[in-house]
Amino acid sequence: MxxxxxxxxxxxxxxxxxxxxxxxxxxxxxxxxxxxxxxxxxxxxxxxxxxxxxxxxxxxxxxxxxxxxxxxxxxxxxxxxxxxxxxxxxxxxxxxxxxxxxxxxxxxxxxxxxxxxxxxxxxxxxxxxxxxxxxxxxxxxxxxxxxxxxxxxxxxxxxxxxxxxxxxxxxxxxxxxxxxxxxxxxxxxxxxxxxxxxxxxxxxxxxxxxxxxxxxxxxxxxxxxxxxxxxxxLLLLDWAEFSAKAMLTKAIELAAKHKIIGADSWIKTDLEFLDYIQNQSIGAPQEVKELVLRLRRGELYNPLIMLSSSSTEKYKNISSSDSKTRIEHAILASGKYKTSRILLHFILDKGKTERSVAFSTLESSETITIGKNSNTLLIGIFSQSLLSPSEQREITKSCVNILETEGFRNLKTFNDPMGTAPMSQTSLL
The missing domain is CATH 1.10.3210.10 (Hypothetical protein af1432)
Structure with missing residues (x-):
């Protein structure tokens, strides 16, 4: 049989x-x-x-x-x-x-x-x-x-x-x-x-x-x-994971904005999707093609600064493509840097890095809650090209200043989950 x-x-x-x-x-x-x-x-x-x-x-x-x-x-x-x-x-x-x-x-x-x-x-x-x-x-x-x-x-x-x-x-x-x-x-x-x-x-x-x-x-x-x-x-705080998500999200947002994709696009597989948005990105949405090609080659945007904030209530409005672009332009306009493009990406960490679990017990039927839910806003800012140490110090200070002006509270750098930070920015905060 x-x-x-x-x-x-x-x-x-x-x-x-x-x-x-x-x-x-x-x-x-x-x-x-x-x-x-x-x-x-x-x-x-x-x-x-x-x-x-x-x-x-x-x-x-x-x-x-x-x-x-x-x-x-x-x-x-x-x-x-x-x-x-x-x-x-x-x-x-x-x-x-x-x-x-x-x-x-x-x-x-x-x-x-x-x-x-x-x-x-x-x-x-x-x-x-x-x-x-x-x-x-x-x-x-x-x-x-x-x-x-x-x-x-x-x-x-x-x-x-x-x-x-x-x-x-x-x-x-x-x-x-x-x-x-x-x-x-x-x-x-x-x-x-x-x-x-x-x-x-x-x-x-x-x-x-x-x-x-x-x-x-x-x-x-x-x-x-x-x-x-x-x-x-590891999946949320690693800088390379964060950068790749920022790049892919930007490509998807631009593809949606230019009507390259819609609700029906969910049916594609991973590679079909990348092929499609890359091949359809002609003219105005050329940035989509550039982002996809860099992702495929492993040429990730470089981390400028990785932060957490307690301002989770801002996520709904500030995470839109237009809002992120506005802040990106403000950061670039704050000085003269050897990069023409940066990417800002937000992750709402509500019950992601830490999640509480509630259940009842067979013996007493009482409800037990183990652990707590994380509740923070993760912020990653990445540069298209490498900057000198002095430029990096200057632009990361601008990033912090502009985010504070935007109303983000309790900005803190977080540790690299692999144990080795790609750069040290603790002194900025």
Whole structure:
């Protein structure tokens, strides 16, 4: 008998039922073999750069199946949960959140909502005709495959239904897998720790819409949380990751501004997307092509200064492309520097580098919250070219002065997560 199976770096051999394998063969899911888990093709955190969403999908499906087995769910409910696990990332665009945030911040009537598959289906996945939603010549077919179960499965993905918290919660199967998976590939966990997701799933339950663990599992939650913090500090605070995100975000913003891309562009894979915006950047949006080519060559913008601020309330207005461009021009106009272009990028770190986890205990039903949510605004300013030490000191002082004039409070430099700062600017502050 031919057994359909996969070898997973975390869980070893995983066997698939006919139903599970049919989900993996959906064009919506096959597309994810060519979409990275990370938001950028990392130059320095190389272990994370090539992990596909498809690998992650297999892991979340496996956790869902294991949880259903532990809870002795009826087969029909188990299939619904496994289907939700398989499809939860279906509408993830190229480079994940890097494109998602630009699309979701657009002013179009039908905003892009990557986790809302009902919305996607309702607007034909933003294609002109439903047949336009296809991968490698094969039309999307998840809704047809699931039939009457489509509504329930997409509701679970959206966080509704009894099992919604398992797919769309603060510590759901999705998060449990992607944290340990990325950390394992990066080299932050060892062979023993890679089994942590299964250890958590084996003791996890749901009560009144909330995650529930026994008291004995609190140490497991803390361990997962620590791994997550170490991983996200590396992914968010590393200067090369920050610079690459700034460059890609700028390219996406310009491509959206010049109508090169729209809500329908989410359907492209990572490389298709880069090829498309590069080839379509003729005339006014020439900067898009320049940014994409530099990203592909690994020629990142150089860090001028990396800061944190307590002014998180400013993010919504100040993170727009026009606002960033205005501040960039003000910095360049503040002196004579050997660079014609700088990039300013903001990351709203709300529950990213650190995330609290709330759950109830089986023994007392009391709610326990472990850890705290980070709440800060990360600011990176980068230069197209290298500057002399004296020019760098001058321009970084201008950066701080202009940001303070803009109302940013408590500006502080933060440490390089790899332990070696690319430059020393502590004296500026």
């Amino acid at each position: 031919y057994i359909r199976r996969s070898w997973d770096p975390l869980y070893g051999r995983i066997d698939f039922s006919d139903f599970e394998y049919s989900l993996l063969l959906l064009p919506e899911i096959q597309r994810l073999r060519y979409v990275r888990m990370c938001n950028i093709n990392s130059m320095l955190v190389t272990g994370a750069s090539e992990i596909s969403r498809f690998e992650h999908i297999i892991g979340v499906m496996h956790l869902a199946k294991q949880w259903a087995k532990c809870q002795k769910l009826p087969e029909s409910e188990s299939r619904d949960l496994v289907a939700a696990a398989a499809l939860h990332d279906m509408q993830t665009g190229p480079f994940g959140h890097s494109m998602q945030y630009v699309l979701e911040d657009s002013l179009e009537e039908e905003q892009f909502l990557h986790e809302d598959l009902k919305h996607g289906r309702r607007v034909l996945f933003h294609q002109q005709v439903l047949a336009g939603a296809a991968f490698a010549g094969k039309p999307f077919s998840a809704a047809r495959t699931l039939g009457a179960k489509w509504e329930k499965v997409t509701s679970i993905i959206h966080g509704d239904e009894l099992y919604g918290p398992l797919i769309a919660g603060t510590m759901d199967l999705d998060n449990i897998d992607n944290v340990v998976r990325l950390a394992f590939h990066v080299g932050l966990v060892d062979q023993k720790e890679k089994r942590l997701p299964l250890d958590l799933v084996n003791v996890l339950s749901i009560k009144d819409g909330q995650l529930t663990f026994p008291q004995t599992a609190i140490s497991l939650v803390r361990k997962w949380q620590k791994i997550r913090t170490n991983l996200y500090k």
